[in-house]
Amino acid sequence: MRMDRITSPEFESTAANGPLVILPIGATESHGIHLPLGTDTFQAEYVAGEIEKRMNNVIVAPTLPYGNHSSLKNVPGTVNVSFDALRSFMSDVLISLASHGIKRMLIITGHAGTSHMAAVTEACRDVVSRKDVKIMFVSDYIIAAECEEFRFEGDGHGGIIETSRMLDIGPAIVKKERPSGKFADSSGIILKDASSCIPDGIVGDTSKADAELGEKINNYIVGELIRRINEVLS
Amino acid sequence: MRMDRITSPEFESTAANGPLVILPIGATESHGIHLPLGTDTFQAEYVAGEIEKRMNNVIVAPTLPYGNHSSLKNVPGTVNVSFDALRSFMSDVLISLASHGIKRMLIITGHAGTSHMAAVTEACRDVVSRKDVKIMFVSDYIIAAECEEFRFEGDGHGGIIETSRMLDIGPAIVKKERPSGKFADSSGIILKDASSCIPDGIVGDTSKADAELGEKINNYIVGELIRRINEVLS
């Protein structure tokens, strides 16, 4: 059930059944020469959509397509929302959902930058301290990256995992190029322009990416999340 | 050109050509028993999409699907973002686009609540005071409602204009019912729960709505905006 496609009375009667509301957070961020700016959005929406297909009593709320960025905020096409604005916006959205009786929420963020995650986490903490609601906040990217099976040496932003997943989700918007790049650690230096940490625009060797792997990763993420929902969010 | 479907280098080269970036602002708001919660989102996105089809050098940025609501914020399904959070979020998005060299922006908001409009207007003012950028901010609803041809007595939120437009844009998500409702003026009283101003959930007699009228209105809005863009935003 897509929240934007149902009416107010439909929402009201569904809300009375204790549904899980999934809120995808995407991003508009440079993902190299081969992946689209909306990569994080497409991934989070895909995962949300699959969970909705496979489970009952799920409402997918409209995607927030902008996030907070550090490393790549100055790279063309990245739209950066400040820590405070993202935190406040998310806090308001969640409080509003809770005020309508929603008790279970799953927030899936495609983008997994540290400050971005911290901003949304702070928003969630604010909400659980004010409302009687259970919130799970995860990054689909981190779920994949933490899985032993998908730990590719030196893989990261726009790398093997992300490229493979996009080849599964939306091959038509993945370009032919398969770039390769390395993360350049700053040793703790806070950089004015942190794009120097990702000098090649992406991190990882995307020549190793393919749609089959992407499908496997996407399925793993969806399965893992369904497992967690059943375990701690139902 | 959809911003989320292009790569960073594609955005960069397009941005160098002085494109118009259109940013649709939708809403997740009760629209009566017959229209979906995402009505404002679908309308703003439709208008943005049509302009993109009919003009050159246009980038459509991802839609912000949540806004600020007063009257209907407590009605099931409305997701309300506070004045400050909406203003800050919009300000950040626009500043970010401007920092990538975008000089012309058109913001189309489906929702036209007074505070919502004021919040986005304040954000735009902040941006034009800090960046060398031209911003047009309009509500597609207001453009239609101000047109002599579409002034239906007592029509408003979720009424003839909105129902007709949705019958043109997405008939599959419009329910069969054709409710009727009146606006109840509060004489300046600031209400704790302003939903009493829209006691029937909508304003207008939707039995008079039809797809043909909707098509006419949608075409009018798109045409009028293209006219304005050519006149003052090119």
Added chain:
Amino acid sequence: MRMDRITSPEFESTAANGPLVILPIGATESHGIHLPLGTDTFQAEYVAGEIEKRMNNVIVAPTLPYGNHSSLKNVPGTVNVSFDALRSFMSDVLISLASHGIKRMLIITGHAGTSHMAAVTEACRDVVSRKDVKIMFVSDYIIAAECEEFRFEGDGHGGIIETSRMLDIGPAIVKKERPSGKFADSSGIILKDASSCIPDGIVGDTSKADAELGEKINNYIVGELIRRINEVLS
């Protein structure tokens, strides 16, 4: 009863009788070559004073003589208070009055700019959500301008209505000149300096203004407000 002229014990005993507190909001804003900067202040205070004369159990609180301005903020003599400062200041004043047991308040603003109105409205909403108090917020200008009898083609800021009213309220501070001006619509463009929307400094043909008309308008506003107070604020 003027709040600033009574003692604390007098206020306390009056407050116990459920009085209406009227708070005038003025402005210090350019009103052309013929009207004083305090035009909005004088008008709001006049209306408040007349209501106080004609009704029982009314306290007039001290006038806030500064507001929020968009179009004319850069024109000499306009004193502009930001949206946030005006909202916070008003919210504090109203909360303070409510904490002393005031249950009925009427805020009359002479200035009627959209952002100014939104800022005060947001403050009122904040107060009614926190305190058990009834607040009516109106602009005397809008009450006049919405009256069929006083709808003069192309009339607006510093025009026929405002000039006539000042000729009734304070003829000694109205200059001899009777300028004429037109509103220049910006088609939704958010202007860095919006004074170009009021290129002549005022809007309307003030040669048509006179004291008799002003008296009629002023009486209409006072009468209309007394009617509304009796109807919904008593």
Added chain:
Amino acid sequence: MRMDRITSPEFESTAANGPLVILPIGATESHGIHLPLGTDTFQAEYVAGEIEKRMNNVIVAPTLPYGNHSSLKNVPGTVNVSFDALRSFMSDVLISLASHGIKRMLIITGHAGTSHMAAVTEACRDVVSRKDVKIMFVSDYIIAAECEEFRFEGDGHGGIIETSRMLDIGPAIVKKERPSGKFADSSGIILKDASSCIPDGIVGDTSKADAELGEKINNYIVGELIRRINEVLS
């Protein structure tokens, strides 16, 4: 010259002559059983008016009639504005005046509470750090209280100085009673309700107050301020 009574062009031509703008800050605060709530407002306005009469090239801006209160904020009739709202409001007003070319400002506050003074001081500091403007910020009450001649043992809020001054400025709004009260020091304890520090509502023995003394004090304040203006603000 009263700013609210002149037109925009008059303000502009006056501003070109390097005038001193005086901004009175009043208060709406309990002043015992004998003095009106607007005591601080009347005193600040009186001093401003006298300086304007006796000096050339002076503009008196409209009075801000609300301030920040600690001790008496819960006593009937006191209208309390928070530290932050007062600071922001004042900062905006002063920045706006400076943006119109005003280079010399004198702010006279009738109320002299520590936090109130700190809030306005912080606003002034903000303004002088951003604009090329000279601001003098004083309390007429403190000027009197620091004068050897007017140091009455145990005199303070609503006491001999204030009562005498009001008997000179507005005898018609001073009641017959002449109360007496003592300040109760809290030894550094931060009180939830600090009105216990002024248990009698005022501080001092007002039976010693009279109009003649008030005139002397008022003259002293005006003279002292003119001296300072000539010395450091011209």
Added chain:
Amino acid sequence: MRMDRITSPEFESTAANGPLVILPIGATESHGIHLPLGTDTFQAEYVAGEIEKRMNNVIVAPTLPYGNHSSLKNVPGTVNVSFDALRSFMSDVLISLASHGIKRMLIITGHAGTSHMAAVTEACRDVVSRKDVKIMFVSDYIIAAECEEFRFEGDGHGGIIETSRMLDIGPAIVKKERPSGKFADSSGIILKDASSCIPDGIVGDTSKADAELGEKINNYIVGELIRRINEVLS
């Protein structure tokens, strides 16, 4: 008992006995050519330590070594924290202590600038309005300066009192020089760089300072505070 040296269970059992928590606020501020930047820190910590030695049931919390500065903020070595940051930080620390059951707190600030004091006072007011806790907030410097015995003509920042106290507390970090300086009053002018008010870097004739006097002053402060604690904070 030093809070940083005890364990969580020790804190818990102590907190159950209704202890007094003393929180020293120091500063990092220029104190002339002879006194160290941490002068205010050392003094506040010394007083806190002595009270802890002489009384039972006292916990000394870690010292906050930075404060808010006006006059000397631009002088080398002064570390300035803004009014708002100091207020928020202090408010959070005190709320946190109160949430652990602490009911009695004594805040001792070495630095006694007006804005600094106002910021901490505002924080304390916020806390007592939200939590059932008794807070005493004092400056050890002001306690000494208000004592008849230690009123040295023209003495102030870095002068006889402060130099003498440091000669008692930490003679090894007091330099040989004994400078002299005067306070230059600004007559109410809000200075962009207020260091001109302390043109010599300090205020007072430090040639009159000695360790014996310092010991007497330090003892007086400690005794006076113990007296107050016994009287109003136990």
Added chain:
Amino acid sequence: MRMDRITSPEFESTAANGPLVILPIGATESHGIHLPLGTDTFQAEYVAGEIEKRMNNVIVAPTLPYGNHSSLKNVPGTVNVSFDALRSFMSDVLISLASHGIKRMLIITGHAGTSHMAAVTEACRDVVSRKDVKIMFVSDYIIAAECEEFRFEGDGHGGIIETSRMLDIGPAIVKKERPSGKFADSSGIILKDASSCIPDGIVGDTSKADAELGEKINNYIVGELIRRINEVLS
């Protein structure tokens, strides 16, 4: 060189030599039944002190002894500062140091909570965007924990690394008990009281801790930081 022990002129002349300023951030946080609340403070100060001993041209600024806590904020003795207050406070301190000509700063935080780190990181980003200064921000704990040699299975807060280090730094304030505990992952659930993630108060088997190991870890951290300073911060 300890900043609080030098005078303003000494700071000024040192600052002219391009020194490295080290700012330790500690915490007041529950560290189980055996370690003191100030564990993070002592560790950060120790590391700062050792670097100062072993390198030239180093100033150690006073330690900020309070931080932001999530998991353990409700456990007795933890003093929690909000994200915003910590960020603002740190930003002000760093800006102030930069305004005195300091170009190289090293911030060492003993506490390494995600939100705490994000708050300080945001502050540093703010500073480097406004001032020409190089800031390295590290957690001594993370440096140790990321070293292959000190990766003890299931070790974390108050565990083998921290206990060993404290046995080296301050054995007198480490209790006899050697508790053991496990981290309980919340699967992404945002907990109202996250102390359930550390149900034993600490994470790791401290029976394996000893002073010799602690010395090795402390030396490693100091050496690693000196290496990084020489490499990227000199």
